[in-house]
Amino acid sequence: MKGLILYFSGTGNTKFIANKIGEEFIKNECEVEIHSIEEDFDIEKISFDYLILGFPKYFEYIPQIFMEFIEDNLHYSESEIKTMIFSTGKDKLQTYFDELEKILIEKNFKVILTTNFKMPNSNILSREYLDTKI
């Protein structure tokens, strides 16, 4: 079984989680390939049995760059691919991934798990954060 982890990360939080998930799969003897959508790679050349998608929450939304990547680059799969979606955000709150799920269903990717990881806020440098650095 081989997995593909695709992520977008503005400031590194999502990349960190993507790599952690990858490490867990490897520990469990699953082959995994990890790519940022900003890398120069051809998704068509990668064969995989399951897919994991990750991105940061931007004002509770999925970043447009990620939606466009999936729409344009992920092609219809002849066999149904089990898919997990995760977001990272400053809040614990779960995000709704309906719009992304709709695109995935049309391409024969079945979402079986969605989750959000609470991470440091990349939107602002808080006073508290700055105080620890001064």
Ligand SMILES: Cc1cc2nc3c(=O)[nH]c(=O)nc-3n(C[C@H](O)[C@H](O)[C@H](O)COP(=O)(O)O)c2cc1C
């Ligand atoms: C423009 C912007 C908007 C954000 N909006 C939210 C939000 O609505 N909810 C939330 O929990 N976090 C929000 N955040 C925080 C990021 O989602 C969070 O820090 C994320 O882990 C950053 O991931 P990255 O380092 O992979 O880019 C926002 C960050 C930015 C820069």
